[in-house]
Amino acid sequence: QSVLTQPPSASGTPGQRVSISCSGSRSNIGSYPVNWYQQLPGTAPKLLIYNRNQRPSGVPDRFSGSKSATSASLAISGLQSEDEATYYCATRDDSLNGFNWVFGGGTKLTVL
Amino acid sequence: EVQLVQSGAEVKKPGESLKISCKGSENGFNNYWIVWVRQMPGKGLEWMGIIYPGDSDTRYSPSFEGQVTISADKSITTAYLQWSSLKASDTAMYYCARSSHIVVAPDQWGQGTLVTVSS
Numbered sequence: 001q002s003v004l005t006q007p008p009s010a011s012g013t014p015g016q017r018v019s020i021s022c023s024g025s026r027s028n029i030g031s032y033p034v035n036w037y038q039q040l041p042g043t044a045p046k047l048l049i050y051n052r053n054q055r056p057s058g059v060p061d062r063f064s065g066s067k068s069a070t071s072a073s074l075a076i077s078g079l080q081s082e083d084e085a086t087y088y089c090a091t092r093d094d095s096l097n098g099f100n101w102v103f104g105g106g107t108k109l110t111v112l
Numbered sequence: 113e114v115q116l117v118q119s120g121a122e123v124k125k126p127g128e129s130l131k132i133s134c135k136g137s138e139n140g141f142n143n144y145w146i147v148w149v150r151q152m153p154g155k156g157l158e159w160m161g162i163i164y165p166g167d168s169d170t171r172y173s174p175s176f177e178g179q180v181t182i183s184a185d186k187s188i189t190t191a192y193l194q195w196s197s198l199k200a201s202d203t204a205m206y207y208c209a210r211s212s213h214i215v216v217a218p219d220q221w222g223q224g225t226l227v228t229v230s231s
Contacts, residue, residue: 037157
C-alpha cells in the first residue's frame, strides 16, 4: 500500500489533455515538492517534473505539474502515442525515518 | 554528464549472497548521491536507500533497513547493493540513480539489473 495514492489507470485519445492525480497527506505532499517520473515499458524511469513544476532539459512543455494542499497532478496536453507509459509521483515524507522518499503506486496511461 | 552503468543480470539460489554494482562515468560521481530503487515483477517503484560516495554517508528506507547493504568505492566511482542471504522475494529489477542532493529527485538512472532468485 503506497503512501501516495494514484489511480491505477488512465486513458486518452491523441491530441487530448489528460490529468493524473496523486493524493497524499500533510507529512508528504503537504510539506514537499512533488516530482513525476515516466516509465516506458521495459525501460528505466525518467524524471519528467521536479521541484514543483520544473522540467529537465528535453522534456516537452506538454508535461506540467501542479499541487494543491495534499494533492498533486500531472497534466499531459496534446497526448501522443509515445506518451503511453506508467507515471509515478514521488516526494519525501516526514513520518518516515531514514531515507524518507516515497512513490505513488503508479498510473498506467493508455493512448487509445 | 554522469552516466550510470549497472552490472548484468543475475540468477541466484535462495540463501546465496550477491553484490550488484552501479558505475559512474566520471569523477563527478563522487559529488552526487546514488539511490537504489526496487521494482518487483509487474509492480511499482520502491526507494531502498541512498549513499554519498564521497564519504559513504548512507541512509536506508525503513522497509529495507537490515535487509540489504549499500556501499560505494569512490576510487572507482562505483556504488553497490548487496544481500547476504537472498530470498525468492528479492526477485526484481534494481535501478541505481543519481541525485545532486539527498532532498532532490534523482535525474539520471542506470539501465537496471535484473535479479532472479529461484531454487
